[in-house]
């Protein structure tokens with residue numbers, strides 16, 4: 302029986318003013334009080350808004366997280382934010398290895414592994430992102446690319462640690478483009494990731510790890526994606542910036558029947 306936690310996470314990226322963010326969160330809180338769910342609703346604002354958003358959501362079922370974390374514990378790293386600092390600001394989750402961090406900020410596999418390790422150490426749940434570029438899919442190398450990313454970063458961890466990680470499959474060509482992966486493409490990649498986890502950490506462990514889909518996921522396509530057996534939720538960019546669409550995604554995800 303599938304007992305995996307369902308997760309809907311909103312990655313605000315570098316968007317929204319504080320006022321807009323507070324308004325949006327207040328709408329989500331209002332909805333959550335009327336329609337609580339068994340699972341996680343996570344908001345991932347920019348660093349400066351983490352504390353204010355955490356203050357608002359503290360007594361609610363909504364959790365917060367950050368979009369990045371330093372791989373270092375503390376010290377002379379101007380501009381960086383540590384895992385302990387995120388924890389102090391109320392974060393429960395942190396995105397690690399988003400494609401924008403990999404490509405724009407040149408984050409290496411080694412760095413991502415260290416970021417996951419330090420997140421786990423500080424009791425933050427890493428949402429580790431993988432996904433192929435457009436040319437890697439058109440040249441039919443998507444499985445090879447994703448298994449390479451999984452191996453390079455997760456190889457350093459044992460079963461106990463891997464159980465504290467959430468994985469998000471985000472095809473780079475689908476992020477912010479309006480072009481989501483088709484249910485067939487997402488379904489086969491999620492099944493592939495589950496199989497990879499099973500081969501590397503055993504079936505029982507693999508079956509407990511939540512796998513999220515991200516990349517132009519919105520209310521109009523979410524039902525087909527969220528109904529797939531190996532998709533346990535979504536990492537949502539654009540559609541998380543609007544209360545109505547994020548709430549609609551929540552309704553779609555949490556009406557999904559648990560597949561045995």
Ligand code: PGA
Pocket residue numbers: 312471475476477478479515516517518536537538539540
């Ligand atoms: P998108 O972003 O939903 O706007 O495509 C997803 C993400 O980058 O996490």
